[in-house]
Structures are given as structure tokens and as C-alpha cells.
Amino acid sequence: MNTISRMLFTLIALILVVAVAACGAPAAQPTTPAAAPASATEPIKIGALYGITGGMSSIDAPGLNGMKLAVKEINAAGGILGRQIELIAVDGKTDQTTTTNAASELINVHKVVVIGGLNDSTFALAAGPIAQQAGIPFVTAGATLPTLPEQIGDFFFMAPFGDDAQAFAIADYAIDDLQAKTAYLLVDQAYDFTTALASFFKQRFTEKGGRIVLEDIYRSGDTDFSAQIAKVKALNPPPDVLFISAIPNEAGITTKQFREAGLTMPIISGDGFDTPLIAEVAGDLADDVFFATHVALDNADPKVQNFVRAYTQEYGKAPENAFAVLGYDTLNLIADAIKRAGSDDSKAIRDALAATQSFQAVSGTITYAPGQRKPDKSVTIIRVQDGVYTFVKEVKP
Incomplete structure (x- = not known):
């Protein structure tokens, strides 16, 4: 077969292949939507770090109870971004080393995206830098040293006023x-x-x-x-x-x-x-x-009394002190930031926290001025x- 014949044969063969494919190939099927990523259905993991035992227990245990109450209410209402919250609590035992280790456990073992809690500045100074280094937002519920945000870094926020x-x-x-x-x-x-x-x-x-x-x-x-x-x-x-x-x-x-x-x-x-x-x-x-x-539990403000009723119904006793309120406020502040961020990405949560304006907490209004991460709140006597x-x-x- 000469060169021209071979070229002609090849061309005819190609035409026949295309024709057969056009006539006999099955019709294209619609693309099946990809399954939603697992993260879209898994719970959002939030860490709670308190000294549930030891010298801080009389204020930290109520703080954790306040957080748990907020989680129950949020989850009952459908959660955040269509997902439930999983609150993971670790006891710092009113000890600086244990508190530091607890922060590391929440981040590295439990993979939380944000942490709340602690009512004393010494323990916040122990745990805060761990979260800062990991790029995990930390919102202290009751630690009041006014320089904490500057000392720890831009991932650290205060829910309370300063000392x-x-x-x-x-x-x-x-x-x-x-x-x-x-x-x-x-x-x-x-x-x-x-x-x-x-x-x-x-x-x-x-x-x-x-x-x-x-x-x-x-x-x-x-x-x-x-x-x-x-x-x-x-x-x-x-x-x-x-x-x-x-x-x-x-x-x-x-x-x-x-x-x-x-x-x-x-x-x-x-x-x-x-x-x-x-x-x-x-x-x-x-x-x-x-x-x-931070707040008086006998204050007639409806926000306060609604909290008192809900806490009493949940735990069979009235809230012990303002730190129960602060735990509740801290969790709700975090949830609000996640909702505004539209994501459980820690950096996005940090940015949303920093942009918080006029958040109506039970313990007062929380606003962070540009570059500031301590709210200017009223004080109760x-x-x-x-x-x-x-x-x-x-x-x-």
C-alpha cells in the first residue's frame, strides 16, 4: 500500500469511528451533586476552660453552667449555620500549669475552633498565649485585668469590663x-x-x-x-x-x-x-x-430576669452570682461572631469578634472599638x- 492509499484508509477509519460513537454512545447523564463536606454537618466545637475545682470553683462552676445553658438554647433553636454546637469543657483546676495544659488539650486534641471561659487574669495569662500562638480566638468570661488583650495578642477578647x-x-x-x-x-x-x-x-x-x-x-x-x-x-x-x-x-x-x-x-x-x-x-x-x-441578679431588667428563670429551671437553683451570667454571655457572643462570620474558621471568627458592635448581653452592651478588645460596660454595686x-x-x- 502506497503512502496515498494508507492516508485514505486511515481517514475512512476515523470517519467510521466517529459515526459509530455518535449513533451508539449512550446519552450524557446529568452530573450528580457532590456530597456535602463532612464539616457542614459535624458540630461546631467550642472549648470551655474553667477552674471547676480549687479556689475559683465558686465562680467558675456557675460560669460553665451559664455556657451550657446558652448552648442548649442555641441548639434547640436550630444551632448556628445549620449545625449544632458541641461544648467541650476541660477543668484547669485553679492551677496555672494545669490551665496551660488544658488549653493545649482543647486545641490539639479536641480541635476546637474557639475557646471561652476563665474568670481570673492570672489563669488567662497562662492559657491565652497558647490560643494566640495557635491562632484560636479566646474570649475570657470574667478575667478583668484591662491590659490582657495587649499582653496576649489579637486573638484574645474580654467579655467583662476591666479592673x-x-x-x-x-x-x-x-x-x-x-x-x-x-x-x-x-x-x-x-x-x-x-x-x-x-x-x-x-x-x-x-x-x-x-x-x-x-x-x-x-x-x-x-x-x-x-x-x-x-x-x-x-x-x-x-x-x-x-x-x-x-x-x-x-x-x-x-x-x-x-x-x-x-x-x-x-x-x-x-x-x-x-x-x-x-x-x-x-x-x-x-x-x-x-x-x-457585672450584674445584679435581682435587677428588674427583663434580660436579667429571663436568664434567672431559665437558669433556675435548668439547674434547680438560682444562679449563684454574676459569673453564671458572664459564661452565658460569652458563649452567646461567640455564637453571634460565628454566625456573622458565616464560617467556623478560627480567623474568620476572630475578625467577626473584633467587629462586634452593640451586642446586647445580659451583663450589658458589648462593643469593641477599633483596635480594642475590651468592652466599655457599666458596673453594678x-x-x-x-x-x-x-x-x-x-x-x-
Whole structure:
């Protein structure tokens, strides 16, 4: 076969192949939609990190309960982005090393996309950098050191006000409402929160014309305050108010021992005193105690009372303190950010948190100014009298 014949044969063969294919090939079938990625149906994993045991348990356990309540309500309403929330809680045990390890566990083992919790700044400073390095947003429910966001980084957010706000508020109340001119300071030296709170109180109290007549210290875990009490009783004249900067574990025992010693002047403090331990430990001696905190549970605001009813129905008891509210608010703030982000991507959640404007939480309105990750919220003053906690006023220093 010469070259021309071979070319002609090849051409005819190709024509026949095309014709057969056109006549006998089955019609093209419609494309079957690809199955939705697994992540679209899997739950959104949110970490809860608290000191459920140890010295922070009286405020951290209610905080976790508040988070759980928020998750139950959100899931019952259909979840977020069509998905349920899975809340994964790990106990930091009121220990810095354990708290650091718990943060790592939530991120590396449980693969959470965002973390909320912790009510003390020392523990937030332990866990926050772990989340920051991993690019996981961390929203502290109740840690109030105002410099936390700057110290930790741009993935760290505060749901509460700062220690400056609450210290200024209780200092204003001492001078303007209690007519105090002098104050005694007792400060736990073990925590960033207690030292910062005392420093801000002293600043405001003296700026307004008050005088600090004596400053004394103790270490967290102390149970005998007789030496400090003896110094106060030696003061002549006695101070008008006693400012005790303590974590919840020492709030009740200091109140009890100072009252047993016959020191009846008002005891004032910050949200470390927002614990049932004052009434439980001091009993009938829990009188004329005033503290600044995030919300009063007897506030008639419908948002507050709706929360109180829901919490009581869920747990068979009234919320213990404002930290139950803060846990609830923190989870709802995170859920709102995920919804606005339209994704459970951690970076997208971080960006949505940073853009939060006028979020209506039970504990107040949360807005983050550009470049800021601490809200400017009002402060509530509460009085303990005969072991009963009563709303006094809400102020914005």
C-alpha cells in the first residue's frame, strides 16, 4: 500500500469511528451533586476552660453552667449555620500549669475552633498565649485585668469590663455614697487581679480626696488574719472603710474574721467578692459588705430576669452570682461572631469578634472599638446585708 492509499484508509477509519460513537454512545447523564463536606454537618466545637475545682470553683462552676445553658438554647433553636454546637469543657483546676495544659488539650486534641471561659487574669495569662500562638480566638468570661488583650495578642477578647472600671466604681461609691474619707487596704499578693484592683482603687480614692491609712498584704490560701486585724484595731481613729482585694476563696473568711473582731465599718471590694461564700462562711456576720460586679441578679431588667428563670429551671437553683451570667454571655457572643462570620474558621471568627458592635448581653452592651478588645460596660454595686445580696445601683465610671 502506497503512502496515498494508507492516508485514505486511515481517514475512512476515523470517519467510521466517529459515526459509530455518535449513533451508539449512550446519552450524557446529568452530573450528580457532590456530597456535602463532612464539616457542614459535624458540630461546631467550642472549648470551655474553667477552674471547676480549687479556689475559683465558686465562680467558675456557675460560669460553665451559664455556657451550657446558652448552648442548649442555641441548639434547640436550630444551632448556628445549620449545625449544632458541641461544648467541650476541660477543668484547669485553679492551677496555672494545669490551665496551660488544658488549653493545649482543647486545641490539639479536641480541635476546637474557639475557646471561652476563665474568670481570673492570672489563669488567662497562662492559657491565652497558647490560643494566640495557635491562632484560636479566646474570649475570657470574667478575667478583668484591662491590659490582657495587649499582653496576649489579637486573638484574645474580654467579655467583662476591666479592673480599672470596677475599682473606680467602688471607690466612687465609698466616697460619694458611704461618705468615706479614709480606707484600709488588704491585698492578696498572689494574683494579677487582686494587685491591679487594689492599685486602681487607691488611685481613684486618693484622686477624689480620700486617704489610705494603712496597706497590708496576705498570700492566697491564708486562713488566719489575726495579725492584719490587730493592726487595724490599733488605728486611731479607725478607717471609714475596709477595702479587701481578694479572690472568692478568701472573701468569706476575711469577712467573718474581721467582723468577729468587732470591726463593723463597711467592707468593700470588687467582683472577687461576688461569691456565695460570703454568706456561707460569714453567716449572720455578713453585713455591710459592698462590692462592684457585672450584674445584679435581682435587677428588674427583663434580660436579667429571663436568664434567672431559665437558669433556675435548668439547674434547680438560682444562679449563684454574676459569673453564671458572664459564661452565658460569652458563649452567646461567640455564637453571634460565628454566625456573622458565616464560617467556623478560627480567623474568620476572630475578625467577626473584633467587629462586634452593640451586642446586647445580659451583663450589658458589648462593643469593641477599633483596635480594642475590651468592652466599655457599666458596673453594678451590690450590698450584702444579713447574708442577702441586694442590687444597689448601676454606674458607668
